[in-house]
Amino acid sequence: MGVYRVVGTMSWRLVAHKSAWRRLSPALFRCFSVKPSVRDCTALLYRNHGEPSQVVQLETLQLPPLENNSVVVKILASPINPSDINMVQGTYAILPDLPAVGGNEGVGQVLEVGCNVKTIKVGDWVIPRDAGLGMWRTAAVLNADDLVTLPSEIPLLSAATLGVNPCTAFRMLTDFENLKPGDTVIQNAANSGVGQAVIQIAAAKGVHTINVVRDRPDLPQLTERLKAIGANHVIKEETLRRPEMKELFKVCPRPKLALNGVGGKSATELLRHLQSGGTMVTYGGMAKQPVTVPVSSLIFKNVKVRGFWVTQWKRDNRHNGEALGSMLNELCTLIRTGKLSPPSCTEVSLKDFHKALENAMKPYISTKQVLVM
Structure with a gap:
């Protein structure tokens, strides 16, 4: 005999046989859970902004009751991204x-769905539609409209790291220049999560890529890893200012698109190598230095300088489910066919969050820290 929790004003019921509960109406069936209700969770909580090592604590939280339009979600894995660190520090553009x-x-x-939820069912894999839901925890009660379903057959680490970096890379490669096979893109921070997705x-x-990385002790190994996932050229920051670039452009065309995640001198050098009429898109500023645009690039090369924030794109397209769904479908197809793998990851249990x-805050770390629940 199975026990199922009925959401809303319904009470607990005992359903003795599968044949019996199959005869229930679809609307009523949505109110059933195949697992006992989750009552609390373990979470990484911060009560003040500051350095993550000092303000983030592991705590037990009681979950709110399940409402008609919400779902209970067991969190499987969640990465630590630079934006997460900035949010804890209080320096990010949006703060909860x-x-x-x-x-x-x-x-x-x-694990459970409310009676009015029609787009999500028990057992579905889901990712946040927007930032700020708080995924560093073992379970959560979330509004169904704040979630997007994914096919559960894609690898766990691919699913856990899909919503930010691959989406950022996809949109930047799609929305700013009409790239065709044989065209070139140049990017700095090529070993970052976004860079690997690009x-x-x-x-x-x-599309060919010229990938710029900082010099480091393990540069040969990093170069090998990036070329193994499809990088055509991997160069050091210093090479951008050397005559070798002229030789490089004899074997590939000057880039139509430059992707800047660093800022400062690195961004200026990317601009210098764009073809006339090309676009530089800035999506990050790891150097914490402003982007300086040479007047000659604007006047004589008519370059375009743009910015991109995937959170804003998702908010602008919140009511355009087709745009988000189409992008995720294409990315999941690349994952299934082995053309898009997650970044190099280190899996860490929640108790080892420190x-x-x-x-995650060390320089020259080429692996993403992923909390696996």
Whole structure:
């Protein structure tokens, strides 16, 4: 005999046989859960802004009751992104009310659904539609409209890291220049999560990439890894200012598109190598230095300088489910066919969060810290 929880004003019922509950109406069936209700969760909470190692704490929280338009989600995995760190520090563009659970990205599995939820069912894998839901926890009660379903057959780490970096890469490669096979894109921060996604998505489209990274002790190994996922050229920041660039452009055309995640001198050098009429898109500023645009690039090369924030794109397209769905479908197809893999990841248990936060803030770390629940 199975026990099922009926959401809303219904009470607990005992359904003795599968044949009996199959005869229930679809609307009533949506109010059933195949697992006992989750009552609380373990979460990484911060009550004040500051350095993550000092303000983030592991706490047990009681979950709110399930409402008609919400779902109970078991969080499976959630990465630590630079934006997550900035949000805890209080320096990000959007900040949740405090106290807050950290983590803007991740994947979970639905355990229960409210009576009015029609687009999500028990067992579905879901990711946040927007930032700020707080994914560094074992479970959550979330509004169904704030979630997007994913096919559960894609790998866990791919699903957990899909919503931010691959979406950022996809939109920048799609929305600013009409790239065709044989065209070139140049990017700095090529070893970042966005950079690795750009390499793979561009390669799938037949677009060449020039990938700029900082010099480091493990540069040969990093170069090998980036080329293994589809990078055509991997160069150091210093090479941007050397005559070798002229030789490089003998084997590939000057880039139509430059993607800047660093700022400062690095961004200026990317601009210098754009073809006339090309576009530089800035999506990050790891150097914490302003982007300086040479007057000659504007006047004589008519370059375009743009910015991109995937959170804003998602908000602008919140009521355009087709745009988000089409992008996620294309990205999931690339994942299924082996053309888009997650960035190099280090899986960390929730109780070891201090180590994960520490590693996420180290320089020259080429692996993404992922909290696995």
